[in-house]
Amino acid sequence: MIVPGAGGPRALLRRLREVMAGAGPAQQRLNQVVRNIAANMVAEVCSIYLLRAGNVLELFATEGLNPESVHKARLKVGEGLVGTIADTATPLSLPDAQSHPKFAYLPETGEEIYHSLVGVPIIRAGRVVGVLVVQNRTMREYDEDEIDAMQTIAMVLAELVGQGELVDPGEFREAELRRREPYIYDGVGLAEGLALGVAVLHEPRVAVDSLIAEDPVVELNRLAEAMSGLRRRIDDMLDDQEVSTGEHRDVLEAYRMFAHDRGWREKIEEAIKSGLTAEAAVERVQMETRARMGSITDPYLRERLSDLEDLANRLMRHLAGKTETAAGDELPEEAILIARSMGPAELLDYDRTRLKAVVLEEGSQTSHVAIVARGLGIPLVGGCERVLERVDPGDVVIADGDTGQVIFRPTQEVAAAFAENLRIRVEQRAEYAALRDVPAETRDGVPIKLYMNAGLMVDLPHLVETGADGIGLFRTELQFMVSSTMPRLAAQIELYANVLASAGDRPVIFRTLDVGGDKVLPYLGAAREENPALGWRAIRLVLDRPALLRYQLRALLIAAAGRTLHVMFPMVADVAEFRQARQILEVERRRLDRLGRPLPEAIRVGTMLEVPALAYQLPALLPLVDFISIGSNDLLQFFFAADRGNPKVSGRYDILAPAALKLLKGINDACTQANVPVSLCGEMAGRPLEAMTLIGLGFRSISMNAVSIGPVKAMLRGLNVGDFRAYIDRLIDGPDRTLRGKIESFARDHGVRI
Known part of the structure; x- marks a missing residue:
């Protein structure tokens, strides 16, 4: 002391x-x-x-x-x-x-x-x-x-x-000379797209030239003035028409809440009173927060740290009288932004006509900056640890938001190959766009329903762009994850009504709240679990907290007034769980009916099949459901007992293994025989080879990310289902570890684009 x-x-x-x-x-x-x-x-x-x-x-x-x-x-x-x-x-x-x-x-x-x-x-x-x-x-x-x-x-x-x-x-x-060599990062794609450009380091921090305060009262007054300017700037962002609705606004509302946090301001004031200038005090509190939260792995709390870093940097600029955007006026024509982390407001500061991609050391699929980047169509790659140590301003950078790969200072040969790849992608996308209004049917005339997965309002324009038949999976939890507090009933109703209105006459299947596991909502107070993927999550969580499910179902029923409402429950492992969830829906329907509120024209209730145990309860389940949607991501990782997110074990199985295909075929056959519509949503539906296999197994409805609809439609229009089904039926009971190679050979031999 x-x-x-x-x-x-x-x-x-x-x-x-x-x-x-x-x-x-x-x-x-x-x-x-x-x-x-x-x-x-x-x-x-x-x-x-x-x-x-x-x-x-x-x-x-x-x-x-x-x-x-x-x-x-x-x-x-x-x-x-x-x-x-x-x-x-x-x-x-x-x-x-x-x-x-x-x-x-x-x-x-x-x-x-x-x-x-x-x-x-x-x-x-x-x-x-x-x-x-x-x-x-x-x-x-x-x-x-x-x-x-x-x-x-x-x-x-x-x-x-x-x-x-x-x-x-x-x-x-x-060491610096070694650092100048070409370098490849295998990060995580957070927003799709491909870009070639020059590196721009996202360095909004203002250098602190003076640490010791001459007069603390003057510094406190400077802080108060800068705080007011910061808050006004955030209010201006919320008035921007481009971000005035949907998740953009939810993100910035949460961001504004941090700007008004009394505890944050009081810590800065205490540092000023100890003898620091206002700038040094902000930096001091920023370092303390980073040290305290830096080891936290929870994605929600990491996002809070990113927001606070962003706010501190922005406050420093206000103190320095530099209230222009972080990008300034010198952004190159083809700029690729490199940063440790970013808040959503800082991304919005940049000229979107010049910014071609963003590369982050941190970031996740549900981080605020990723949500905004996807909405603006800016490719974004995260998970590039210590990237700032490897790059200088002006370095040539290739960023692939689809694969998560980033190449710094590529050789001329690599850059030329990339340029060719980009040209091919542009041509392919033009070709896929031309298929938008072409029927999704195979060469031998079998119609296939291609649905789109979504979770944000910014996803909805892709319905028209891709010609999708509807939304096969709307992930309602994203609204809860971008909010710092539980979304109110009115906010939920507004979102669901806007989604249905945007979809027009296309169906939308709403999956009820699927949180827990790796999707943590701190305001729910969930305890840390040894194995969260198999723990208190999805339907288990909301059945234990029925008020959560009741409010969401009430919002869906009100929003779908006069239309057909499709509701789907996730992670159901037992028929009794489905009965209980459906009963809660019926209680809410009756309540609204008693109150004289307009109701949906029809209600279709289904379940995701992603727990292997449920596949063995189909005789009891099928009479109770209006449809089944197979969640292949979870179903197959549970089936093989291998975490698909763990690189040490995810490669130990192939989803085109005969055992997995027999499981999927058995589910599809049982549903077809019972005349219950069945679809599959998951990563395998969006890859042409795997989608081709699903169609060969008998699936006639699959749901995928919007970017995959064009490639899958191009594939199925060259496929003769009759020939392929006969071929795969002969293989499925064989001794092969995987059928991938043989299916690829069939596609090549028959001119099917995979």
Whole structure:
């Protein structure tokens, strides 16, 4: 803790700043810095480690450890406690450091007599450049105020390190040359599309030139003015016609809520009162939030961190008087934006006529920026870890939002191949667009229903663009996932009514709330589970919390007044669960009828079949349902007991294995015999080869992402179902591990486009 008699934190910061700005060699000033810190804190040791070439942390200055160990004691990043702080970029506080499993003993330092330790990273321009450590002989707990003070001091130290007097920047030249070579990332496609362009680094942060405040009252007034400007700017975004409806608005409404968060503002004000300028205080709170939330894996909470980062960056620009957009006026014609993470508002700042793609270190399918990118038709790739370390402004970049692959600095041959691929894709898309009004039927005249999967209002225009027969799966949970609170009944009614109106006379199958597992809604208070995919999710969750299901079904019934309503329950494992869910629907229908509210013209109720156990209950289930939709993604991962999201096991089975195809064929045959409509929605429906196999098994209705409808329609128009069904019937009982190769051979031999 900073000693009160020494003048408090503001006096210490000023003293450190004076030392750093003074005359003499940088090493001499650094030695004075550690003496000042140790003298002003209840600490017997203060040490500074700086990053050297080869990811090595070297002891550069110490007060309390053996002075002979300076420039000799070294640790790799990730090694020991100091290396762990540098690797994770987060503070570490331990009452007994030597008992920690990561503790690495350096005999030359003489640190064995010291037990407690607190260390914080020294960060400059978003990159760890060193570690500041304080130690004590006694075992003691360091409180939050002490850790806060250490982080503030580390901000000041970053200025001294950044001057380049302590570590020669030339040390990193060889690594820099290696970094300039072509590099390929296999990320995750979050918004479809393909682009070639030049890298633009998304760096909206304003450099903090002044850390120590001359007058805290002035700084507090500057903060208040900047906060007001920030909120006005967000209000202006919400007035933008392009984002005034649908999920765009839901995302920005949640974003605005954070801008008005009192706790966030109070933390910044406290940092100003400790002696920092408004800009330094914002950066200080931003670093603290990042450190506290950086290790969180929950996708919803990670999205909250991204929103707060975005807001802090935007507030910094208001403080600096730079209220123009983050992109400025210099965006190249073919720009590909590179960022660690982004909030949705920052993406909207860019000129969409010049922005061709976005590449993120983080991001998920349900992140706010991904939702907005899909709505604007901007390809987006996420999951490219540490990409900012691999790219410079102006680098040529290829970004494929379909496959998730990103290529930096491609060779001329690769760039030429890409250009050809892009040309082919443009031609193919034109060809698929021309098929929009052509009947979806096979070469021998068998009609096939091609439905589209959706979950957002921005998906709805694809119905007309693709000529889809309707929406075979509308994922209602996305409205719940982009909202920071439970969507009210009126908001649900509005969404469902807009979807039905946009669909016109095409059917829409609404899947009720499918959350839990990897789709966490924090306002539901779900506990962490060992195996969430098989845990409290989907129909199980809403049957335990029937008010959730009742409100959603009520909204659907009201929204579908005068039309046919299709409702589908997910993750049903037992006929009793379906009966219970259908009974809740009937209770809501009767309630609205008693109240004299207009009702749907007809109600069709079905279930997803994605739990293998339900496939063995079809005789009891089929008399109760109006339709069945097979969720092939979950059904087959449960069938093979292999997580499709785990690369170590997902490749151990093929969905075109005879066992899987027999399961699907058996379900389809049973439904057909009972005269119950059956469809399949899942990734396999959207791939031409797998879709061809489904048609050969007897399926006449499949649902897929909008982008897949053109390729699948082109495939089926060249397929003779009679010939292929006879062929696959002979193979399905064979000993093959997979039929993929033989089905591909049939397609090639018969001119079927796959």
